[in-house]
Amino acid sequence: MTTAPAQPGATVTPTKPKAVVRVGDRVFSAASVIAGGLILFVLVLVAAFLVWQSIPAFAAKVGDLPNNATNFWDYVGPLVFGTVWSALIALVIAVPLALGIALFISHYAPRRLAPVLGYVIDLLAAVPSVVYGLWGIVVLAPFVKPFYAFLNEYLGWFPLFSGQVSGTGRTILTASIVLAVMAIPIMTAVMREIFLQAPTLNEEAALALGATRWEMIRLSVLPFAKSGIVSAIMLGLGRALGETMAIALVLSVSANVTFQMLTSQNPSTIAANIALQFAEASGTALNALIATGLILFVITLVINMLARYIVRTRVS
Numbered sequence: 001m002t003t004a005p006a007q008p009g010a011t012v013t014p015t016k017p018k019a020v021v022r023v024g025d026r027v028f029s030a031a032s033v034i035a036g037g038l039i040l041f042v043l044v045l046v047a048a049f050l051v052w053q054s055i056p057a058f059a060a061k062v063g064d065l066p067n068n069a070t071n072f073w074d075y076v077g078p079l080v081f082g083t084v085w086s087a088l089i090a091l092v093i094a095v096p097l098a099l100g101i102a103l104f105i106s107h108y109a110p111r112r113l114a115p116v117l118g119y120v121i122d123l124l125a126a127v128p129s130v131v132y133g134l135w136g137i138v139v140l141a142p143f144v145k146p147f148y149a150f151l152n153e154y155l156g157w158f159p160l161f162s163g164q165v166s167g168t169g170r171t172i173l174t175a176s177i178v179l180a181v182m183a184i185p186i187m188t189a190v191m192r193e194i195f196l197q198a199p200t201l202n203e204e205a206a207l208a209l210g211a212t213r214w215e216m217i218r219l220s221v222l223p224f225a226k227s228g229i230v231s232a233i234m235l236g237l238g239r240a241l242g243e244t245m246a247i248a249l250v251l252s253v254s255a256n257v258t259f260q261m262l263t264s265q266n267p268s269t270i271a272a273n274i275a276l277q278f279a280e281a282s283g284t285a286l287n288a289l290i291a292t293g294l295i296l297f298v299i300t301l302v303i304n305m306l307a308r309y310i311v312r313t314r315v316s
Contacts, residue, residue: 040143047297054291064284065276067255076292081257081290082172082267083296086247087240089176094183099229101184102191107217118192125185133249136178141169143248148262159259164166166264173261175251177242183236190235194228195221227311234307241300247272270296272300 019117029260037105057072059064069075101121105114148165198221206216220231249268254265270292 005283009021019238035107048090050294053287054294055287057287057291060284060288063110065288066281066285070262072288072291074294075288076270078255078257078267079270079273080299083135083241083269083271083299085259085267086172086176086179086251086269087237090179090183090240091233091237093180093228094187094240095233097180098184098187098191098232098236101188102195103217103221105188105192106195107213107221116167118189121188121192123185124181125189129243130249131243132178132182133246136174136250137170140177141174143169143175144177145169160261163258163260163263163265165262167269168264170250170266171262171264172266175247175266176261178246178250179240182243182246184214185234185237187232190232191225191229194225194232198224230310231307234303234310238300241296241303242271243269244271244275248275260272 032036060072062070065072067075075164077253101117105121109117145165145167148169148171149163152163152165187247202220202224203216207213207219211219248271251266252266255268257267258265274289274293277285278289
């Protein structure tokens with residue numbers, strides 16, 4: 001069967017070739033969808049489990065909860081305060097150090113030394129938290145006791161450094177220092193990679209116009225890396241909020257709310273309280289521990305959503 005020739009002046013519409021879909025592409029696409037859906041499914045299951053097991057704690061009566069709490073919120077309030085307070089102190093310590101280390105590795109260190117320093121910082125992130133906790137008890141706590149006495153003697157008029165100084169050094173400030181050391185490797189790694197991705201032409205242009213190295217970093221590198229810095233800080237905050245063993249080992253806890261950082265009367269954290277009380281808990285007390293885990297889950301989720309919003313706003 002022959003095809004009739006096209007008439008003169010007629011428009012010939014070219015036919016588009018059919019896209020060839022390979023088997024590997026289909027498998028990869030299906031695996032990606034399944035993996036993403038599985039993450040959401042597991043998240044929903046975890047949230048449902050926490051909510052279901054927390055209902056008895058929310059409806060508990062006086063005397064059914066640990067620490068003789070009148071209700072669940074009276075029980076979880078000091079734990080939430082201790083969790084957020086220790087994490088904020090850790091961030092105050094860790095953010096300047098992580099920022100300085102990342103800038104030194106990316107823009108100041110010699111080319112041969114920078115990769116070695118990067119590897120060392122990355123290795124610190126692999127150290128187990130129990131090792132950091134033991135270091136905090138054996139090394140850090142005795143070491144900082146004279147410094148705490150100095151702060152209390154000369155800055156005791158400031159509420160954060162007032163009160164009777166702990167004789168063991170196991171205070172909320174010590175625990176926050178351990179948390180800061182644990183968060184620094186993660187924050188430094190993220191900031192370092194962001195700084196290295198700053199446009200080289202912008203850096204060279206700033207230097208060519210007579211800017212010093214610090215002026216070049218302030219004008220070219222830091223504005224480019226704002227969203228990455230925020231992401232690194234939020235990652236460090238997440239590490240500090242969820243840390244368990246280091247806080248449980250270092251911190252001498254009590255069920256109270258105080259901003260004093262040098263005394264032995266320290267607020268506990270949610271994660272450390274669960275680790276210390278879970279083995280002996282039963283009944284409503286066990287439900288209360290799971291309910292505090294739900295509160296920590298919500299806090300972490302809100303912080304991650306806030307971080308995404310901040311990063312998106314700064315990028316746009």
